[in-house]
Amino acid sequence: MTSYIPYGRQDISQQDIDAVVEVLHSDWLTQGKAINHFEQAVADYCGVKYAIAVSSATAALHIACLAIGLGEQDYLWTSPNTFVASANCGLYCGAKVDFVDIDPFTYNLSIDELTQKLNGADQQGCLPKVLVPVHFAGQSCDMEKIAALSQQYGFHILEDASHAIGGKYQGKAIGCCEFSDLAVFSFHPVKIITTGEGGMVLTNREDLYEKLIRLRSHGITRNPELMQGESHGAWYYQQLELGFNYRMTDIQAALGSSQMQRLDEFVSRRRFLAQRYNYLLQNLPITLPRQHPDTESSWHLYVIRLNLDKIPKTHRQVFEELRQLGIGVNLHYIPVHTQPYYQNIGFKWGDFPKSEEYYADAISIPLYYGLSKEDQNRVADNLREILT
Known part of the structure; x- marks a missing residue:
């Protein structure tokens, strides 16, 4: 019988299995040190200051939009040639969504189409607050030109790099956020590396990092400096905003750290x-x-x-x-x-x-x-x- 060849699949080594088993034998299956280790590994690889591990790339897109202040009456623009999550994240925030057609050469968002659409939107007073360029198939969009347009028209840039960890743009790692406010990776099993399900948000902005950390865990902080009034004791926490349970487990993070080595x-x-x-x-x-x-x-x-x-x-x-x-x-x-x-x-x-x-x-x-x-x-x- 002829064997089946899938379009994509994960590769799990004995090292990966051992890393997961080590966590299973530990005291921390979630919210432990494995998360920090994985986040640091990705941040170091990409040359970015902050990395926040979450339960999926969809969750990453959602809280990235919230962190940057996307809300009702705002517009998010993205490519039609993507998975629905790249657009849905705007709707989750109550924003309106529109699209920019693709370049027939790269299948990424077209710079010419974007330029033309921004000019029209500027005249009509409906410019986007957030642009989500999608690095389709692992190839980066032309981020320098997108960044120049963002300076001209005043929109934020959230890179959907779900396909693209390990790729480069102008010799630098995709995810370094040189030309964006934030970038998102996916660790689904068919992606370059996997954590089973999982995602990550990257940024160089400390203000966004602090907010993303809260948003992934119910909007809660244990940092006394951010609290209203004094802390009641070591047990105390405060919910500062409406967040979500978007945390990644240590089991997943251990797999991710092991995969990062390859x-x-x-x-x-x-x-x-x-x-x-x-x-x-x-x-x-x-x-x-x-x-x-x-x-x-x-x-x-x-x-x-x-x-x-x-x-x-x-x-x-x-x-x-x-x-x-x-x-x-x-x-x-x-x-x-x-x-x-x-x-x-x-x-x-x-x-x-x-x-x-x-x-x-x-x-x-x-x-x-x-x-x-x-x-x-x-x-x-x-x-x-x-x-x-």
């Missing part, structure tokens, strides 16, 4: 496999992923686009035939504005044509650390047979 190895292997795909798939009627010269992707995804005018099959037929052959392809993403929920609040097909064109012919093929050359050859051979 992050460069994971990314190096993904880059090798991506280059190998470029060779194996050349001359097929598809468009291979392209890279901006300022970026070094972490290659969370390897996305091909079908040249449907040169293929005697539909997008759906190619997708389903690959699945039938045990190739676990996927599609990232269905444009957010086309989801029924977003249609119900006023968006429609045709609003963001580049994202829709991308959706009509894109396929994510298997890419993960443990993908063998033999399985990669099988993916390429099956794709060639289907397309030619």
Whole structure:
């Protein structure tokens, strides 16, 4: 029987297992030292001052928006080519959401579209308070140009780097927040490193850090300097704002710290496999992923686009035939504005044509650390047979 090749999967070593078991034998399964250790490991790697571990990247996006003051009557803008959480985080705060179409070269938010939309919004008095550029597939958006526009138009920048830990922009680690207020990572099992479920917010701003720490744990502080009135004793805490139970466990953090030790190895292997795909798939009627010269992707995804005018099959037929052959392809993403929920609040097909064109012919093929050359050859051979 032919084995199944998933589009992505985690890689768990004995070192990872031992790290988790050590926590299970300890006195702290949550809110212990493993959290601080993991946060410091990520902060050091990215060259950022503060890192706050949370229960998911969605939670990270939510409290990042709250920390920066997003609220009712404000606008959050993001890319349509992303998972719904990149937009939903604005709605969680009572804000309005809008989108900026993608660049057909990188599939990231288009700088030209952003510039044009900001100019129109400025004239209409409805500029965004927060922009969420999404580093799709692990490739950074053009953050220097986005930062220049933020200076001109006065919006905050929250990087959705869920795909991108281990990647670089202009030679620096994605997540360093050189051109943003905050950045968010995801540690879902198909991402570069995993904690099972989990996420992290990074920032260089101490004021945001202090607020994020409270927001992830019910808005509570034990710091006497932040309390109203004097502390009643060592047991005392105060809730200063409405927060959430978005904490990560020490079990997850121990796994994350162990995985961080292999992050460069994971990314190096993904880059090798991506280059190998470029060779194996050349001359097929598809468009291979392209890279901006300022970026070094972490290659969370390897996305091909079908040249449907040169293929005697539909997008759906190619997708389903690959699945039938045990190739676990996927599609990232269905444009957010086309989801029924977003249609119900006023968006429609045709609003963001580049994202829709991308959706009509894109396929994510298997890419993960443990993908063998033999399985990669099988993916390429099956794709060639289907397309030619």
